[in-house]
Amino acid sequence: MALVEVRGLKKAFKKGGETVTPLDGVDLDIYEGDSVSMMGPSGTGKSTLLNAVAGIDPPDAGTITVAGTEITSMSRTKLADWRAEHLGYIFQTHNLVPVLTAYENVELPTLLASLSRSERRERVELALEAVGLTDRADHLPRQMSGGQEQRVGIARAIVMNPTLVVADEPTGSLDAATSAQIQDLLVRLNEELGMTLLMVTHDSEVAQLAGRRLQLDGGQLIELNEPHAAMPSPTSGVLAA
Numbered sequence: 001m002a003l004v005e006v007r008g009l010k011k012a013f014k015k016g017g018e019t020v021t022p023l024d025g026v027d028l029d030i031y032e033g034d035s036v037s038m039m040g041p042s043g044t045g046k047s048t049l050l051n052a053v054a055g056i057d058p059p060d061a062g063t064i065t066v067a068g069t070e071i072t073s074m075s076r077t078k079l080a081d082w083r084a085e086h087l088g089y090i091f092q093t094h095n096l097v098p099v100l101t102a103y104e105n106v107e108l109p110t111l112l113a114s115l116s117r118s119e120r121r122e123r124v125e126l127a128l129e130a131v132g133l134t135d136r137a138d139h140l141p142r143q144m145s146g147g148q149e150q151r152v153g154i155a156r157a158i159v160m161n162p163t164l165v166v167a168d169e170p171t172g173s174l175d176a177a178t179s180a181q182i183q184d185l186l187v188r189l190n191e192e193l194g195m196t197l198l199m200v201t202h203d204s205e206v207a208q209l210a211g212r213r214l215q216l217d218g219g220q221l222i223e224l225n226e227p228h229a230a231m232p233s234p235t236s237g238v239l240a241a
């Protein structure tokens, strides 16, 4: 069973006198440990799909099931609790709280969970270590470079060890060298920490990092490569007993 199952997802917006339909019956399966990138022309609905899967903006129709839980039928309050426990969101601009240190910014999601003080400290320290910022824990955002701030944003996204990490243009506001560092980090999150990653990007270099690449156009998803389709099932072909 897929970790994320999207079925028949539809979303339309009224814009002026016309209706735009960025999602027109989207189906998608994401498996545990997958790294998936989504590209497509501006305004096609990539963020709309990402935010639906993240449980932020509900669709008009269709279902999204994550780790066996259908999030599209949850109330707003339940959805907020679900996001806090299961979802890590990496923003284009890190959205750090300027008056909090790196440590305190990363700690924020842990304050919503029922964790002891020592469990919280352990999680925050692990997350800062994973992004290589242990020595910057006491720094305020303005005392860090853009790349370091983005790494704090990533540490905050992973601190609760989420079921799914989504990223909307994670390198979109960074220069080439800093973008390269963040790309390395995204690959490590997936390959070394085993995190399941869905990211939207306009940068084809970033998109290539993902094992699976999708394109959203005309309200539909197109698979640019199909890693799962290439894998023979144990009950078919030469592997069948």
Ligand SMILES: Nc1ncnc2c1ncn2[C@@H]1O[C@H](COP(=O)(O)OP(=O)(O)OP(=O)(O)O)[C@@H](O)[C@H]1O
Pocket: 013, 014, 015, 020, 022, 040, 041, 042, 043, 044, 045, 046, 047, 048, 049
């Ligand atoms: N809250 C909203 N109200 C009205 N229209 C919206 C809303 N959110 C998105 N749209 C419209 O839906 C379409 C898809 O928007 P979306 O931001 O998902 O596209 P995108 O592919 O992520 O674009 P970009 O690559 O430029 O970030 C666009 O036409 C956008 O204007």
